[in-house]
Amino acid sequence: MxxxxxxxxxxxxxxxxxxxxxxxxxxxxxxxxxxxxxxxxxxxxxxxxxxxxxxxxxxxxxxxxxxxxxxxxxxxxxxxxxxxxxxxxxxxxxxxxxxxxxxxxxxxxxxxxxxxxxxxSILHAEASKHTPESGKPxxxxxxxxxxxxxxxxxxxxxxxxxxxxxxxxxxxxxxxxxxxxxxxxxxxxxxxxxxxxxxxFLFTLQPNASKPVHSHPGSPTSSRPGSPAIGEPARPHLSPTISHSTAADLPGAPPPMTLTSTPTYPIGPFYSSSHLPTYYPPAPPLFIMTDNIRHPVRPKPPRMGEVFYTRFIHSVGQYLSFRVASLSPKAVPHMGPIGPKPPSQSDLQTLSDTSLLQKWLANPRVSAFWGGYEQDFLTHALASKHSFPVIGMWDGVPFGYFEIYWVKEDALGRYIGSCDADDWDRGFHVFIGEDWARGRVKPWLTSLVHWSFCSDYRTMSICVEPRVDNKRFIQHLQYAGFSKDKEISFPHKQAWFGRLRRDAWDGPAF
CATH class of the missing domain: 3.40.630 (Aminopeptidase)
Structure with a gap:
């Protein structure tokens, strides 16, 4: 090997x-x-x-x-x-x-x-020795x-x-x-x-405070710059850009909107100034009524601009990440990890989320399913109590928009009925704004599922309801393991209602 x-x-x-x-x-x-x-x-x-x-x-x-x-x-x-x-x-x-x-x-x-x-995945056993390979357990x-x-x-x-x-x-x-x-x-x-x-499980060792922290910025004492692996370009040295007091509040604090250069270490959902694991279990259930629907009190989503998921996708050679959309008039800086090669389309990193949505919803391919851009589009999404808006990124470059929601309080929950919507079922809406990012559906689709199942062990299924004429996306959903339950007639669309259950999910795509 x-x-x-x-x-x-x-x-x-x-x-x-x-x-x-x-x-x-x-x-x-x-x-x-x-x-x-x-x-x-x-x-x-x-x-x-x-x-x-x-x-x-x-x-x-x-x-x-x-x-x-x-x-x-x-x-x-x-x-x-x-x-x-x-x-x-x-x-x-x-x-x-x-x-x-x-x-x-x-x-x-x-x-x-x-x-x-x-x-x-075929099991070989005495009881199935005469069974054809295609029919073995x-x-x-x-x-x-x-x-x-x-x-x-x-x-x-x-x-x-x-x-x-x-x-x-x-x-x-x-x-x-x-x-x-x-x-x-x-x-x-x-x-x-x-x-x-x-x-x-992921955490880091704490530097010894009795010695100087750096021999040069971003490097441990008496160390030398790391050498790249064979066949990889050398990594340029990056200067620190945020103060220790600011970094100590991350993750969880609103990320800074102004950076002079890229951080020396990735700051995202795994970063901890205390060098401890950053996982916190969900709160115990407390139930309330909303619009005559009984449901658990939902935890607050991550803050505007906060990255809540990162993973390196080997087939693409880049880091996929999701962060909460922001109303900031400035572009949200990316402080998370990036792959071994510099990202292309970096001009998109200079646009605010509002500008990105205006650009994407002006695309006829997107507006055919989502309609045109409205001034309060993002404001309404951020004010929702059962969903939150998300920007997807490849190596920090935005490529698409998502909405992650709790099914019970969503319009979908009212149409499928409380018997078919469990208390912690989640769903999502999606559009891919950048044409260059099309064809990468399985990595981001299974990553949304990955985050949802890891975020709360009580989530037993992920639901989707694309329009029935969105044939291409429905096909991608089926390839990823979603199965059709039924069709639903919403006032604004006929929907293909699909579901992926936890016990049928093997893991995210690479």
Whole structure:
């Protein structure tokens, strides 16, 4: 297996290098970012074939056939972290919680693993040996987590299970007094992994305050500028642009509207001045009535201009991000991560959101479904209590407009009835304003689903209701896993009502 680069949602990146019996994950950001991850860690990864696939021998039933990992299998891969390489304690403080640090490393490792080519989903069993391949049962892609190496600690595996990162099919307390029973068959499935909020596990080590923070701006003490990976252009050094007091309020505070240059480190949903995970669970439910509809009190959306989702899309080579639209007369500056190549169409970054909407809604392709621009279009969208307006961006360049809403209080909820609209079902409206961004539907479509399912575990389905003559978009929805429930006659349109349920979703597109 050749060297690979994995880019995390927060802008950090790692090189993944094959080593004896496994892989070494090395941070590429340690010498270029003030808030770096540990230098790296090694994992042991191998494939343990079923007894039926092992070569015949006298002890085939008791000795599994273990081979080196080359590509993922459906359920036969085994993984554990074997060693950790921490940075010098002179530069960074040790992790406050070693368990959190190991959980972060395991999450990054799984993030890499579930970006690998998907294995065939067919299950081979004695009961289906005479069934044609097309009719054999299908299984769920998962990887087994072995209680070995760094993960051998008595309480570590139980803690990782309680954090929701790993799971087991044995849900009994067990009768063994040493508590060793039931913790040997842990796993993570792909479907399970992509519903885990990354903000629950990603964090950074805190620089040692007893030493100067920079040897030059944006670089840890006594470090040198990082070298690009083979085949990648060198990254220009970027100067810091916002004060520490301003950065300490992010994320969650309104982003600054004036920047002199690009920040040295990405500021988005994962950034934390306290170097702690930025995930907060949703509030407990409190119900109210609105227009004779009983529904939960909704949490406030992110603030105007705030980025709430980022992810690197490998097929495009750019970071996809979503932020809340803003009424600011100035362009909202992008402070999040960008891909390895400078973005094109950067002139769009100089336009305010109002100007972007005027430009996009003047396009006949868009206005055919949305109508023309109205002066209070964005004001009304921002004032809604059950939805919020969103600008989609590729490497910080705006390309489209979205509205994410709660179905129960929306017009859709009234038309499908309370029996078909659960309390935490979400939906979205969309138009793509830029022609150059068309053809990238699956990444942003599945990313909206990804954010919705990670934002609240109680959201069980995502709903859409495009106009029935929007054939192309409906086809994209079906490719992404949405299925038609029925057609709905709104006063202004005949709609194709589709739904994607949580248990039918495998993960976002790459």
């Amino acid at each position: 050749a060297l690979q680069i994995i880019r995390l949602p927060d802008g950090q990146s790692y090189t993944v290098t094959p080593v004896f019996a496994g892989l070494f994950f090395k941070s590429r950001e340690l010498s270029t970012h003030i808030n770096a991850f540990p230098i790296g860690w090694s994992v042991v990864l191998h494939t343990q074939d079923d007894a039926g696939e092992a070569p015949p021998s006298a002890d085939a039933e008791t000795t599994p056939h273990v081979r080196s990992f080359t590509r993922p299998t459906l359920q036969n891969d085994k993984l554990f972290i074997s060693s950790i390489s921490n940075p010098s304690s002179n530069d960074f403080k040790p992790a406050t919680s070693p368990t959190r640090q190991i959980a972060m490393m395991l999450w990054v490792t799984l993030y890499w693993y579930f970006h690998q080519p998907e294995p065939p 299908r299984g769920e892609w998962r990887i087994n987590i072995k209680r070995d190496g760094v993960l051998r600690g008595r309480n570590l595996i139980p803690k990782l299970e309680r954090m929701g990162l790993i799971s087991t099919l044995d849900s009994a307390v067990g009768v063994a007094m040493d508590d060793s029973e039931g913790w040997s068959r842990m796993f993570v499935s792909r479907k399970m992994f992509w519903q885990i909020p990354g903000r629950l």
